[in-house]
Amino acid sequence: MKSTEIKLQYKVSENIGCAIPVIIAAAGSSQRMNGQNKMFFELLGEPVIVRTIKKFENSPYISRIIVVTRTGDINAVQLLAEKYGLNKVTDIVEGGNNRQASVMCGIKRLTKDEDAVLIHDGARPFVDISIIEDCAETLYRSDAVVCAVKIVDTMKLTDDNGVVTGTLDRSKLYAAQTPQGVKVSLYKKALEKLTNTETFTDDASIMEEAGYSVKIVNGARHNIKITTPSDLEFAEMLLRGEKDL
Numbered sequence: 001m002k003s004t005e006i007k008l009q010y011k012v013s014e015n016i017g018c019a020i021p022v023i024i025a026a027a028g029s030s031q032r033m034n035g036q037n038k039m040f041f042e043l044l045g046e047p048v049i050v051r052t053i054k055k056f057e058n059s060p061y062i063s064r065i066i067v068v069t070r071t072g073d074i075n076a077v078q079l080l081a082e083k084y085g086l087n088k089v090t091d092i093v094e095g096g097n098n099r100q101a102s103v104m105c106g107i108k109r110l111t112k113d114e115d116a117v118l119i120h121d122g123a124r125p126f127v128d129i130s131i132i133e134d135c136a137e138t139l140y141r142s143d144a145v146v147c148a149v150k151i152v153d154t155m156k157l158t159d160d161n162g163v164v165t166g167t168l169d170r171s172k173l174y175a176a177q178t179p180q181g182v183k184v185s186l187y188k189k190a191l192e193k194l195t196n197t198e199t200f201t202d203d204a205s206i207m208e209e210a211g212y213s214v215k216i217v218n219g220a221r222h223n224i225k226i227t228t229p230s231d232l233e234f235a236e237m238l239l240r241g242e243k244d245l
Contacts, residue, residue: 019063023106026122027095035076051125061136066091123226143212145203147219148174177219
């Protein structure tokens with residue numbers, strides 16, 4: 001086995017029916033954290049990545065968890081999985097140089113019988129278990145699914161000079177979150193249609209670009225993605241109940 005991947009000998013959940021795997025995308029560069037990996041920052045004593053994985057660990061809709069991370073962090077994630085008893089974590093693998101490459105690193109660990117998969121940002125520790133289950137159920141009836149919340153602010157369109165050129169109809173606008181989910185065979189076909197220079201910030205965009213149908217399920221405003229030091233402070237306020245969204 002290569003040193004850049006770990007397959008853990010944990011027992012995968014049994015007799016769950018429609019349970020599906022999830023890929024936790026945690027291979028980002030954390031540039032806005034001054035190079036420090038935000039996954040390992042602690043929120044009231046627990047690392048961000050642990051809090052995120054626990055949500056999927058506790059959902060009966062999730063059969064197993066594949067973590068995609070940076071090469072130098074593979075052993076650290078393994079130690080956390082063992083320390084916190086994250087028994088659904090079966091694989092910890094090295095990510096790629098962009099979002100779709102990292103997701104494919106996780107997809108390669110799926111079996112031929114795992115024809116659908118959820119994908120979640122490792123830096124979103126506040127996802128509700130009910131959202132996970134809604135995404136899982138909806139994916140079985142769709143090509144792809146994206147968790148999202150309706151935009152409540154007025155949205156302005158500008159030119160390159162920052163001059164407003166119009167106002168968008170917010171009634172049709174959503175802010176995408178994760179989990180997202182894809183049918184594996186369709187996702188692979190979608191990637192084949194992309195050029196080497198195309199990059200995407202989420203998985204639903206790839207499916208959209210390829211012409212597949214993407215269904216929205218309701219997310220939550222507290223399902224924030226931690227990207228900056230101020231997000232960490234805000235996250236701890238949420239955990240302490242000092243802030244409500």
